[in-house]
Amino acid sequence: MLTASVTVDPAFVVGPVRPRTFGSFVEHLGRCVYTGIYEPGHPSADADGFRGDVIDLLRELGVTTVRYPGGNFVSGYRWEDGVGPVDERPRRPDLAWHSTDPNLVGVDEFITWCRSAGVEPMMAVNLGTRGVQEALDLLEYCNGTGDTHFANLRRANGAQEPYGIRMWCLGNEMDGPWQIGHKTAEEYGRLAVETARAMRMMDPDLILVACGSSGSGMPTFGEWERIVLSESYEQVDMVSAHAYYYEEDGDLGSFLASAIDMDHFIESVAATADAVRASGKHDKRIAISFDEWNVWYQNRAESKVPEGDDWPVAPVLLEDKYNVADAVVVGNLLISLLRHTDRVHSASLAQLVNVIAPIMTEPGGRSWRQTTFHPFSLTARHAAGQVLRVAIDAPTYDTAKFGASPVLDAVATHDPETGDVVVFAVNRSTDEELDLTVDVRGAGELRLAEAITLAHPDPMRQATADDPDSVVPRANDSASVEGETVSVVLPPVSWAMLRLTRG
Numbered sequence: 001m002l003t004a005s006v007t008v009d010p011a012f013v014v015g016p017v018r019p020r021t022f023g024s025f026v027e028h029l030g031r032c033v034y035t036g037i038y039e040p041g042h043p044s045a046d047a048d049g050f051r052g053d054v055i056d057l058l059r060e061l062g063v064t065t066v067r068y069p070g071g072n073f074v075s076g077y078r079w080e081d082g083v084g085p086v087d088e089r090p091r092r093p094d095l096a097w098h099s100t101d102p103n104l105v106g107v108d109e110f111i112t113w114c115r116s117a118g119v120e121p122m123m124a125v126n127l128g129t130r131g132v133q134e135a136l137d138l139l140e141y142c143n144g145t146g147d148t149h150f151a152n153l154r155r156a157n158g159a160q161e162p163y164g165i166r167m168w169c170l171g172n173e174m175d176g177p178w179q180i181g182h183k184t185a186e187e188y189g190r191l192a193v194e195t196a197r198a199m200r201m202m203d204p205d206l207i208l209v210a211c212g213s214s215g216s217g218m219p220t221f222g223e224w225e226r227i228v229l230s231e232s233y234e235q236v237d238m239v240s241a242h243a244y245y246y247e248e249d250g251d252l253g254s255f256l257a258s259a260i261d262m263d264h265f266i267e268s269v270a271a272t273a274d275a276v277r278a279s280g281k282h283d284k285r286i287a288i289s290f291d292e293w294n295v296w297y298q299n300r301a302e303s304k305v306p307e308g309d310d311w312p313v314a315p316v317l318l319e320d321k322y323n324v325a326d327a328v329v330v331g332n333l334l335i336s337l338l339r340h341t342d343r344v345h346s347a348s349l350a351q352l353v354n355v356i357a358p359i360m361t362e363p364g365g366r367s368w369r370q371t372t373f374h375p376f377s378l379t380a381r382h383a384a385g386q387v388l389r390v391a392i393d394a395p396t397y398d399t400a401k402f403g404a405s406p407v408l409d410a411v412a413t414h415d416p417e418t419g420d421v422v423v424f425a426v427n428r429s430t431d432e433e434l435d436l437t438v439d440v441r442g443a444g445e446l447r448l449a450e451a452i453t454l455a456h457p458d459p460m461r462q463a464t465a466d467d468p469d470s471v472v473p474r475a476n477d478s479a480s481v482e483g484e485t486v487s488v489v490l491p492p493v494s495w496a497m498l499r500l501t502r503g
Helices: 052-061 072-076 107-117 132-143 149-156 185-202 223-235 252-256 259-280 324-339 373-382
Strands: 002-007 013-016 023-025 065-068 092-094 099-101 120-125 167-170 207-210 238-246 287-295 344-350 359-361 367-369 386-388 391-393 396-399 403-406 408-414 421-427 434-439 447-454 480-482 485-490 494-501
Touching: 002 408, 002 421, 023 287, 052 107, 052 359, 052 367, 052 373, 065 107, 065 344, 107 120, 107 132, 120 132, 132 149, 132 185, 167 185, 185 207, 185 223, 207 223, 223 238, 223 259, 238 259, 238 344, 252 324, 252 396, 259 287, 259 324, 287 324, 324 344, 324 373, 324 408, 324 421, 324 447, 324 494, 373 421, 373 447, 373 494, 391 408, 421 434, 421 485, 447 480, 447 485, 485 494
Parallel strands: 002 434, 023 065, 023 344, 065 120, 120 167, 167 207, 207 238, 238 287, 287 344
Antiparallel strands: 002 391, 013 386, 092 099, 359 367, 386 408, 396 403, 408 421, 421 494, 434 485, 447 494, 480 485
């Protein structure tokens, strides 16, 4: 059996656990909106047409913020199409996903849904086919308080009080040649700073996110961030990061070590931002919004968009079916995000429903949790207080993509108010159990409140509507506490949570 240890000390704080780390993403893509969050006539639908079963699962998932309306979709979107009387709204072709958007859900409906679900909206503006003026118009519509045209239009559409949206994305993935209105770093940097400056003239307290690289494998990665931030540093608060390079392609060992890539991504963007800070003699420090991340099997048939004369409404797109190994990687990516909480101030699991999502639905029928639902839900529920810098001593294994990689990865949180310590860990070994000891020195006398493991003898096992419960987290009876040491055996390809409390 493999052996490893983790040392946890409340004195070594990385930063606070940030609620916005547990965000998600709703895009007008496939069935995320239509028959996802919105389906009038569904047995659970509320008076506004939103599925109550999905809202219940969202609350259980622990989502705090939701980014909207895209994604690639936003770079061709006219927000005005989605306000006013529904029966007067135009149907538009969506070039990003070769679909038709009926505009039954728009800004007002999204905010209604956010309030019903208890989540904070994160709005993206179109800097692909549009620009400064349209961003200002949308901001006025959403947040305007005066006797002005778009604020009055919002009131006429039924929302007397402003929405008070604080978080705004300045476009989406503008470094990508696939993006409508794709721009060079210089072009986008100028547009971003002009848009940000104008938006701050209307509301100086916004939290603005500039587009960073849409993947660490982009040929412009690093240089894109440098140029964009050199233009916009003083006007933005965060730079985005997107990562979908994570899929099991026959190399399970490399796949399980995917968080190494996320660590590299975050640390590289932070280093570039700090270099711009130094060269520009800026006082503030730019944070990272990792506002799209997930496992995504991009070469599967379900990721192929319609083509030709086929422009369907809400087609089945990107509906990946996740297994246990996928869930372990998602849990490990959350460990990476928490480990970098000093720089990652918000994040969005992409996406929420049906589209590479933890929640799946049947039109008119059932909803269920995918395997990836569970590590996200448990981490969002139990990570509290401060993220701790832990010391890991673990053997390595050889991977084709990352070389020698640690078998164990882990992070811990500590709540100073209660004294509780929570350890999140993964065993990346494909075939060996891991005997893990956790030294909780300095945390005082603690007892084991809960030890949970997500694993299965078949790491390719999936959850389905017919069998949603055979791959769920279960109590790990091997866990015990003796003095300041916790011991537990982790199965191969597993994610685990150890919750220690004074109570």
